[in-house]
Amino acid sequence: LTAPSWVGARGLESLAGSGDLVELERTLQGGAIRLMSNENPNGPVPAAIRAMQASFHEAAWYPASTEGRVRTALARSFNMPEEQILLGSGSGEILKVAVQAFCSPTKHLVTAIPTFETPTATARGLGFPVREVPLDSQLRLDLDGMLREVRGAGLVFLCNPNNPTGHVHGKAAVERFITAVLAADPEVVILVDEAYHEFVDDPSYASALPIVASQPRVFVSRTFSKIYGLAGLRVGYAFGQPATLERMAAHRVSNGVGALAQVAAVAALADTAQMAREQQLNREARAYTARVFTDLGYQVIPSQTNFVFVNVRRDALAFQAACRTEGLIVGRAFPPMTQWSRVSIGTMDEMRRAAPAFRKLLG
Numbered sequence: 001l002t003a004p005s006w007v008g009a010r011g012l013e014s015l016a017g018s019g020d021l022v023e024l025e026r027t028l029q030g031g032a033i034r035l036m037s038n039e040n041p042n043g044p045v046p047a048a049i050r051a052m053q054a055s056f057h058e059a060a061w062y063p064a065s066t067e068g069r070v071r072t073a074l075a076r077s078f079n080m081p082e083e084q085i086l087l088g089s090g091s092g093e094i095l096k097v098a099v100q101a102f103c104s105p106t107k108h109l110v111t112a113i114p115t116f117e118t119p120t121a122t123a124r125g126l127g128f129p130v131r132e133v134p135l136d137s138q139l140r141l142d143l144d145g146m147l148r149e150v151r152g153a154g155l156v157f158l159c160n161p162n163n164p165t166g167h168v169h170g171k172a173a174v175e176r177f178i179t180a181v182l183a184a185d186p187e188v189v190i191l192v193d194e195a196y197h198e199f200v201d202d203p204s205y206a207s208a209l210p211i212v213a214s215q216p217r218v219f220v221s222r223t224f225s226k227i228y229g230l231a232g233l234r235v236g237y238a239f240g241q242p243a244t245l246e247r248m249a250a251h252r253v254s255n256g257v258g259a260l261a262q263v264a265a266v267a268a269l270a271d272t273a274q275m276a277r278e279q280q281l282n283r284e285a286r287a288y289t290a291r292v293f294t295d296l297g298y299q300v301i302p303s304q305t306n307f308v309f310v311n312v313r314r315d316a317l318a319f320q321a322a323c324r325t326e327g328l329i330v331g332r333a334f335p336p337m338t339q340w341s342r343v344s345i346g347t348m349d350e351m352r353r354a355a356p357a358f359r360k361l362l363g
């Protein structure tokens with residue numbers, strides 16, 4: 001079986017290591033455990049489900065083009081002016097339109113490898129130059145190395161915490177980096193991707209959000225796909241100054257965030273008690289999962305996210321294929337770290353069920 005023709009190259013790439021899509025669907029229907037895309041294993045925040053149930057009639061209408069109710073709710077939650085908020089169809093759309101707005105054939109993207117690949121893929125698709133900086137010897141984003149590539153760049157992509165490593169840079173390092181980048185080039189713009197912000201418990205970390213108020217060339221992206229459990233609805237957002245956001249908004253698809261997705265996002269945001277529960281559940285299952293691998297003698301990068309990155313000391317794609325036969329959907333390929341596999345954190349029950357398979361395959 002081959003992948004259906006409607007699957008674009010990027011969709012296929014995101015499933016690399018898991019075989020073809022028809023097979024994947026079959027495996028999931030057979031009760032496989034999904035540890036692949038850093039989704040929330042507990043499902044959507046319950047308040048979001050209730051809110052959507054009360055709003056099904058809205059599916060008949062186009063959503064308001066300003067996406068005002070979500071922006072109002074975000075403005076209230078984060079104490080930011082509404083005009084400093086841009087929504088996206090997932091934060092993936094924010095990343096894509098940022099490359100479209102700020103890079104060009106003569107203005108390159110500065111990013112890392114491995115890191116989240118949407119900016120790289122977008123730039124390559126448009127024929128814009130990309131400079132990918134490998135991680136440093138401690139498998140952190142090489143901030144000094146990235147800084148050396150900044151002159152003449154259009155956009156610098158800083159994924160903090162980084163996907164797929166789960167490592168987070170602390171407040172001081174990020175502030176130093178941003179200051180140095182802004183000084184290195186008079187036009188360059190910095191995107192700080194904080195998709196996993198809510199999972200961080202390292203006290204040295206802080207969001208780059210406060211920097212947005214004083215720095216028109218810095219903006220921050222976040223998402224409802226991870227801790228809020230709404231990945232299937234596609235709602236992401238960015239905080240930045242209006243002139244910066246307007247340049248990106250010009251590249252968006254109109255009505256990109258559906259009406260029910262907006263309803264769900266507003267309800268999810270209001271349920272702060274649920275957020276604390278999700279954080280605790282992830283923290284416990286993440287510690288358990290890391291221990292499964294370290295007890296077997298494998299290196300795991302200390303994770304501040306809802307996934308762990310494990311050196312399986314063998315071809316990661318072969319390991320992931322073996323996981324499939326054990327009913328575990330684990331992915332995917334992160335060149336050049338071809339012997340490392342990312343494992344998303346499931347529920348504690350799922351991780352307890354997965355542990356014997358990991359021991360069997362790696363023991």
Ligand code: PMP
Nearest residue numbers: 090091092116163195223225236
């Ligand atoms: N940024 C990072 C670092 C991610 O890992 C992801 C999804 N895996 C995204 C952005 C995009 O997610 P979404 O479009 O669902 O918000």
